[in-house]
Amino acid sequence: MERRLPKFSVNAVYRLKWLLGALMAFVSMTALLNLESLSRVPAVIGITAIWACIFFPKQYSRIPPIVWKVFAFIIVPLVSIDVLVGETIPALVNLNTWLIIYRALNHQKRREEMQLVLLCLFLLVMTGMLTASLVFGLQLLFFSGLAIGFLTAGTILDSKSGGRSEEIDAYNAWQKHEGWFHLVRSFRYRNFAIGSAMFTALIGIAGVAFLFIPRVDIQNKVNLFNMKAASSQTGFSESVNLGEVTNIKNDKRVALRVDVSGEQMVPATPYWRMLALDSYNNGCFSISPNLKESLNDRGTTPYMAVRYWSDRQFSDMPSRDEARDRWTFFVEPGVSKFLPVLGSFKQFTFANLNELSVKPHLHAFSLRETPSKMVSYQLEGVDFNSNIPDVPADRFNETRMRRIRQTEEFPSYSYPESLLGLPNDKAAKEYLDIIVQKISEGIPMDAVAFVTRATEYLSEGHNYSMSVNLPEASGINDPVVRWLQSDLDGHCEFFASSLILLARAAGFPSRVVIGYKGGAWNAFEKYYMVRNSDAHAWCEVFDGKDSWFRVDPTPGSNLPMATQTTVPIEAQMGESDTLAYVDSLRMLWYRRIVNFDQQVQKEFAILMKDFFLAYIQAAEDWVISAAKEVYSWIVAPWSTVKFIYSMCATVVAILVLLFQRKLALNYRELFLATFRRGDPIRRKASKVLEKYETKHRDLTDDAKGKRESVIQDLKRLRFGRRDSWSNPRIVFKEARRWL
């Protein structure tokens, strides 16, 4: 037996779907009433509009589509005002509310239905997160019921209309509306039963899912956020063996980019200081264990570092001092957790200060882990002076010793004694004493004088070489002392280590510093490109007073004999080849996209606001002056010439208006016609015909006849001779009506 059951008509399902969508929007907007801190105006407007449309659906259906288009455009300034004057959350909530109003009253396609559901859910979740009240639970419950009804009605409508739900004539659908009560009364008990079952199933399964969704701390359990974007590029760590820095030099990749703001003097050969190492043991420099331990506690936060450096600031926002020079550093992923700095500074700006660890005794700045993404920070008021201020060790120890004494004894070379640490090998020590005697010739001298002579001594006996083959150990095990004994060439680490041992043997505290020296200037985007091949090791020696001065004993460097030379930034001659250009694109990305933060965004918004206000002011002035001129022209005595002039102007205006009404093309098409090839009328006819091909409507016989006639006219416009054309304006007008 084949029988069709009497069911809802397509129009009835359409109206039902619309009602459910409107109610869903209403429920989500009531959530806004829970928020006392937000303006309730959009919610009240939305609720009023929705209920007005529910009560007067026929009037609602008569609203021309242009109203919705205008409304969509009005949303932009409404939200812009919120963004400019308010905070982010209210702006977001208001944007969501306006969009819900727009979409709830104006949805036809499947994707628009989906948008409405998601907008409502988003608003509910947002308000729920802000209030976390029980009412939210009820609202979510109502929303769920309405959402499943709405989506199911959408699916049924699509099937009922043979996949043409988007082409349903909304106006006709509403004109046949006989009232909501009539619609609800035609429901069958089976529909209610199926709907209730689905709702119960939804709530039940959602409840189970809510209970059993595993709550895990993904930062600890899943390694997703700790994954490294790239393999580690360098080996800058808290312990450096001889040759490790030199190995880094084989890597030609850019490790660091430094953007210099303003026109200023920059060092001719910058030293990008990353880390100082105090403890020495058999060719390996490292941070002494007690210092390392102390640096990992809470005493090393930027906030605590102010105790040591009263003249420095650490902030997450740049200072307002425009006179300061600003050095923005972009460190590539995987380089090191230690951040390079140029020297002393006034302010260190870093977005996430909680991640920053400051080591005042070593004048080092590090992150908790080697970053897996690009890290940027800014230094202000940088001092290129080669001296690093000392943080007195006793002050540090006062706080540390109390606790450590109770637990364990210091190893023999703990900080600050480690700064004078020598090889344990007795023969090595004796040899170092001999060399020190040889350098100082028994004359007491200060640190600067000694290291100057020691540097000269090293340069006389050794040349620079990237590869070193140390002789077999004979009596002395320490590799640095063995190298010192020989006449072999060596790399920067041998020179630096040797000088440190000599200085320490002479009684001057010293430490090795690792980082980068030099760097290429990118001529395209004006910044330093520091490559791994610029990795370098040098020394810092305590001057006996309050600072550490830089010594670079590697041949070719003049420190500390000469002071740091500076050059004007515009005098920098840099790289301008293809590779430099490619690298400059990356810098552009960092500067404009990655570093685009809230501050920059705010500045940009203010700039735009000022710009528009200035234009509005200018336009307002112009309108007022023009109005005054017109007014004075009208109230002035009228002559015959003036009368004829005004009449002509009126006639011309009327003619222009009439001419415009006769045009087949609108202003946009007229404007675009100059940029397009071919006849604009034929183009438009083709476009209209194409649109017709994708659109099919059920029409009466009369309408079908009209439609066929319009199609014939359009085809004539598209393909026919010009003398066979009907009036294109009328054809297009008819096409709008019948197609």
Next chain:
Amino acid sequence: MSISASKDQFVWRGPASGRTPRPFSVKLKEIFIPPKGEKVLPSASGMMLILIGLCLGLAAYNTENNILFAALSLLITMIIMSGFFCWSNIISARWRLETSSTFRVGEDGEVAVVVENARRRFPLFCLLFHLGDETSHEVSDLYLTESVAPGESSRLVWRYRPKKRCVARFRIFETTSSFPFGFLHKHVLGECEVKARIWPARTEYQRLKMIGTGFGWRGASTKAKGSTGELIGLRQYAKGDAPRSIHWKVSARQGTLVVKQHAAESQARYSLVVNPSRYLWPKEEVFEKMCSFVASLAEDLFLAGDLDHCRIVGGVSIKINRVADLSSFLDEVSALVWGSESSDSENLVQSNCVVFSPLDGKSVGAIVNGTTIAKV
């Protein structure tokens, strides 16, 4: 749960087409291991929902906010329910394919899907049948526009107007269930296939010469069926009678339609012989024209009672006595292949034998005893 199909005379297809209802455990197993050809795919809105669910999940795990977890569980449930219901909706559906008895080029025919709900409690909703003609590659989507009550069936019709003479193979490629939310679609193979012969289109041809008194070759013919022969009586009008056979004077007198009855031709009965050999028909369009001409002429001769035999060279001769005989000849014409060679060496030229031949490269002539009697 399902209605037994054992007493059905139809060949049903679809998940509920089995003679005995499958156990629920088997159905449940098929959710996780679907049979070959069945699949569940997300729609565009489903993909969007999944993407938003992922974003919401990420936000929920980052913030550990239970409001977000609640929203996430709602989205997950929506997807689960969409999958479950679209599966359970189609699981008790079965369908078959029906077509019109005859199809003719340029005339509407019916291809119908009869879908039945084999459930006992719940209606069947929102199915989509994707069917088409494999020969001409014409396809159509048929939506189940009304829900089907338990145990009842619905007929979805595709009005199909063939464009080409052939043996068409109508087939339901796929059936899709998207009920209730449309996030996920359950696709099941249609499995139904029906062959139908598309007869050539009727064509207008020109009669050139009168032969005997039978068919009456007088000038141009029309598509309307004609009648001929000696008047032997009158009878009441019956549906299908040609308007020209109405005896208007008698009808006016009696107040009811009366038609003339003619005697069958006895002296001039024709045999149609069609030779599809390629050497005769070098162009395919002329060959198609010939097929239409043959079909039209055969019908007209049959209606006039002047058709005796029909034969395609290489095939058997069909004695035309009834409509079914003519239909079987037209079926053979619909399956004629251009350029098929035959080894038939029989002399085609017999008395009152109508053969077909190209005339001037474009038109086709019907030749009887060496005289062209009609052309197209």
